[in-house]
Amino acid sequence: MSLQEHAFADVADVRERLGTTGYLADEAIATTVFLADRLRKPLLVEGPAGVGKTELAKALATCVGAELIRLQCYEGLDEARALYEWNYKKQLLRIQAGSGSGDEGGWQQAHDDIFSEEFLLSRPLLTAIRRESPTVLLIDETDKADVEVEGLLLEVLSDFQVTIPELGTITASRRPFVVLTSNATRELSEALKRRCLYLNLDYPSAEREKEIVLSRVPDLSEKLAESLVRIVRALRAMELKKAPSIAETIDWAQTVLALGFDTFDEKAVASTLGVVLKHASDQARAIGHLKLTAN
Amino acid sequence: MNLLDRTVDFVAALRRAGIPVSSAETVDAATAVGAMGWADRDAVRAAFAATLIKRPLYRSAFDTLFDLYFPPRIGDGVSLDPSPEPHAASGSGDGEPVDKAPAPEDLSPEELEELRRALRDQLLDALRDGNDEALRDLARRAVTSFGGGAGVGGSTGRSWYLYRALRAMSAETLIAQLLNDRLGEAERGGLAERVARQTISDRIRAFEEMVAAEVRRRMAEERGIEAVERSAVGPLDDQVEFLRASQRDLIELRRQVYPLARRLATQLTARRHLGRTGRLDFRRTVRASLATGGVPVDTKFRPRKPHKPELVVLCDVSGSVASFAHFTLLLTHALREQFSKVRAFAFIDTTDEVTRFLRGLDLGDMMARISSEAELVWYDGHSDYGHAIDVFAERYGESVGPRTSLLILGDARNNYRPTSAQLFRRLCGQARHAYWLNPEPRGYWGSGDSATDVYADVVDEMVECRNVAQLEEFIERILPS
Numbered sequence: 001m002s003l004q005e006h007a008f009a010d011v012a013d014v015r016e017r018l019g020t021t022g023y024l025a026d027e028a029i030a031t032t033v034f035l036a037d038r039l040r041k042p043l044l045v046e047g048p049a050g051v052g053k054t055e056l057a058k059a060l061a062t063c064v065g066a067e068l069i070r071l072q073c074y075e076g077l078d079e080a081r082a083l084y085e086w087n088y089k090k091q092l093l094r095i096q097a098g099s100g101s102g103d104e105g106g107w108q109q110a111h112d113d114i115f116s117e118e119f120l121l122s123r124p125l126l127t128a129i130r131r132e133s134p135t136v137l138l139i140d141e142t143d144k145a146d147v148e149v150e151g152l153l154l155e156v157l158s159d160f161q162v163t164i165p166e167l168g169t170i171t172a173s174r175r176p177f178v179v180l181t182s183n184a185t186r187e188l189s190e191a192l193k194r195r196c197l198y199l200n201l202d203y204p205s206a207e208r209e210k211e212i213v214l215s216r217v218p219d220l221s222e223k224l225a226e227s228l229v230r231i232v233r234a235l236r237a238m239e240l241k242k243a244p245s246i247a248e249t250i251d252w253a254q255t256v257l258a259l260g261f262d263t264f265d266e267k268a269v270a271s272t273l274g275v276v277l278k279h280a281s282d283q284a285r286a287i288g289h290l291k292l293t294a295n
Numbered sequence: 296m297n298l299l300d301r302t303v304d305f306v307a308a309l310r311r312a313g314i315p316v317s318s319a320e321t322v323d324a325a326t327a328v329g330a331m332g333w334a335d336r337d338a339v340r341a342a343f344a345a346t347l348i349k350r351p352l353y354r355s356a357f358d359t360l361f362d363l364y365f366p367p368r369i370g371d372g373v374s375l376d377p378s379p380e381p382h383a384a385s386g387s388g389d390g391e392p393v394d395k396a397p398a399p400e401d402l403s404p405e406e407l408e409e410l411r412r413a414l415r416d417q418l419l420d421a422l423r424d425g426n427d428e429a430l431r432d433l434a435r436r437a438v439t440s441f442g443g444g445a446g447v448g449g450s451t452g453r454s455w456y457l458y459r460a461l462r463a464m465s466a467e468t469l470i471a472q473l474l475n476d477r478l479g480e481a482e483r484g485g486l487a488e489r490v491a492r493q494t495i496s497d498r499i500r501a502f503e504e505m506v507a508a509e510v511r512r513r514m515a516e517e518r519g520i521e522a523v524e525r526s527a528v529g530p531l532d533d534q535v536e537f538l539r540a541s542q543r544d545l546i547e548l549r550r551q552v553y554p555l556a557r558r559l560a561t562q563l564t565a566r567r568h569l570g571r572t573g574r575l576d577f578r579r580t581v582r583a584s585l586a587t588g589g590v591p592v593d594t595k596f597r598p599r600k601p602h603k604p605e606l607v608v609l610c611d612v613s614g615s616v617a618s619f620a621h622f623t624l625l626l627t628h629a630l631r632e633q634f635s636k637v638r639a640f641a642f643i644d645t646t647d648e649v650t651r652f653l654r655g656l657d658l659g660d661m662m663a664r665i666s667s668e669a670e671l672v673w674y675d676g677h678s679d680y681g682h683a684i685d686v687f688a689e690r691y692g693e694s695v696g697p698r699t700s701l702l703i704l705g706d707a708r709n710n711y712r713p714t715s716a717q718l719f720r721r722l723c724g725q726a727r728h729a730y731w732l733n734p735e736p737r738g739y740w741g742s743g744d745s746a747t748d749v750y751a752d753v754v755d756e757m758v759e760c761r762n763v764a765q766l767e768e769f770i771e772r773i774l775p776s
Binding site: 041088266 | 315317319320323326327330331337338341342344345346348349350351354486487489490491493494497549557558585586588
């Protein structure tokens with residue numbers, strides 16, 4: 001592995017290439033991605049649901065021509081699901097097949113056999129480490145996993161190697177670009193954070209969100225997109241249970257387009273509010289706050 | 296001083312502000328800037344943020360300190376930015392470079408007034424267009440012309456005042472005009488106006504923030520960074536004291552209620568899943584035994600059914616502690632899935648049940664409705680813990696049972712009135728646990744009219760609960776595990 005091998009030339013390059021995949025990065029995102037590439041550090045992306053954290057990893061993979069390997073975290077995720085596991089059933093079959101032949105001295109051989117590559121089930125972390133070609137490893141919703149998994153990640157992410165007792169240590173021949181995402185439902189451990197570059201992804205600025213909406217829903221008029229984005233921002237400023245995400249803004253834009261509204265007035269907003277607000281109490285509050293029932 | 300020393304100083308300042316930064320992270324920061332170069336200030340900021348700041352909580356303190364340690368300009372506005380002179384971008388029409396603006400002392404009051412008008416006109420344009428660069432430029436000029444004053448307390452040099460600059464610009468008074476420009480007659484009063492208002496007030500807030508940053512920067516030049524640093528960086532959000540929180544802090548605290556409740560709930564659920572204390576889970580054990588050739592080496596257990604207590608919250612909502620009480624009420628209510636039942640009672644000098652006000656309202660509405668609809672005042676509207684406890688015991692005494700955790704929120708400042716300690720002892724005896732959360736610093740307990748000493752003996756524990764961090768710690772501790 002050559003140490004000089006970097007995916008991006010400079011920050012502008014990051015922006016441009018992410019842009020070609022349809023992901024509009026702002027300055028902070030582009031800089032942080034560039035640094036993660038330069039410093040070869042994992043990138044921890046934290047932020048509320050629906051601001052495009054997973055999307056960033058996907059866009060990255062596309063624009064550098066790497067394969068995306070995804071480890072979806074959930075409560076109860078363990079080493080066997082994250083790293084590797086022996087294929088017990090197949091091992092059992094192998095042993096039974098061996099004992100049928102009546103070969104007495106075959107134990108040693110059977111032992112060597114059943115702990116070989118053939119019986120290893122590679123899970124995302126090991127897969128990512130063993131790959132020869134460019135790889136983006138996405139560890140999604142890290143905060144959902146148990147604390148022990150973080151310990152495992154620490155080990156893998158600092159050295160990019162995995163020790164399998166029966167096979168020896170496997171070291172990455174080519175370091176994957178690692179992206180961890182978190183919704184901050186709990187604080188990740190200091191140790192993990194220390195090893196990562198941190199990007200706090202929040203809702204985008206009005207201009208950027210408008211660009212995003214227009215790039216995803218090109219048929220929408222600019223004026224409509226602007227008022228849509230403004231209203232979404234007004235909604236986010238309220239104290240809602242679930243603020244509208246970028247994806248929901250885009251859904252809303254598509255709805256508005258499909259229904260053929262040419263202005264975005266009270267009636268239009270009120271009739272399509274369900275696209276962005278999915279709690280009855282949130283809707284009630286938005287209607288009250290924006291005085292949608294006035295007319 | 297070179298940039299590396301400056302970086303190290305900056306890290307030291309972050310640590311002083313309560314942000315944990317490890318040496319490894321400092322090295323990362325230096326490496327990162329090495330890869331980026333120092334040329335672009337925003338890029339340097341992003342690089343530092345990525346390597347040094349790992350919780351959103353720290354971000355605003357970081358930005359303030361970054362502006363102090365790596366100011367974009369020095370003096371009255373000699374730009375160090377490689378970007379084109381921002382003044383040109385303001386599109387204001389007068390092309391006079393700002394650096395040549397005469398010192399405000401040399402101007403007559405009339406000229407000063409004229410300058411003020413001109414600046415306000417430009418501010419109007421900039422606010423309308425949302426031109427950040429122009430706003431920043433105006434903030435700088437406003438401070439130059441109107442924010443200055445003689446040094447205080449005999450110190451030499453000039454002093455800079457946020458309030459003077461803000462008053463001269465009085466951006467708030469431009470709202471009406473901006474709205475007029477933006478909206479046609481037909482759009483008044485409706486959705487369009489509300490949205491426009493929101494946009495404008497966001498921009499004004501941003502502008503005021505810029506003026507504040509500019510004042511801090513100049514003070515730092517005048518007095519040295521470290522002198523300004525302490526006043527510039529407030530306590531981190533989870534350290535803001537409830538009793539001293541400003542309106543703005545409270546808004547920020549409220550925003551944290553739901554995430555905080557969600558985080559606590561997740562932690563509790565996770566903790567519950569640990570430990571193999573329940574009954575044997577036969578199916579999962581057999582399944583796992585396949586891995587060991589049918590021998591159940593690894594036994595699996597069902598999680599034990601969580602014990603869910605009932606929670607009764609009794610809180611003082613008199614003026615002095617209201618913000619604390621409401622905040623805590625809302626948090627406990629947000630955590631209601633963790634309890635089989637939550638009931639809330641509020642009192643000033645008499646007690647009423649307020650459970651009905653908690654649901655589906657925001658904090659502001661809740662406070663208003665509790666104070667207008669609940670029956671909390673019996674005699675003179677000053678805290679009377681004794682009478683409140685009497686009434687509670689008489690009317691709602693049956694709500695406290697052997698499964699109940701009783702939570703009392705208040706400062707126990709009783710205006711030297713009777714305490715009803717006897718009755719209170721009986722109530723606490725009925726409950727499974729009784730905790731008292733006191734928003735006052737421990738050192739003040741028992742001073743003056745505080746009846747803390749009397750009550751502290753009765754409850755299981757009286758806990759100091761001055762900020763979100765302490766509240767979070769407490770709730771985590773008492774919730775069922």
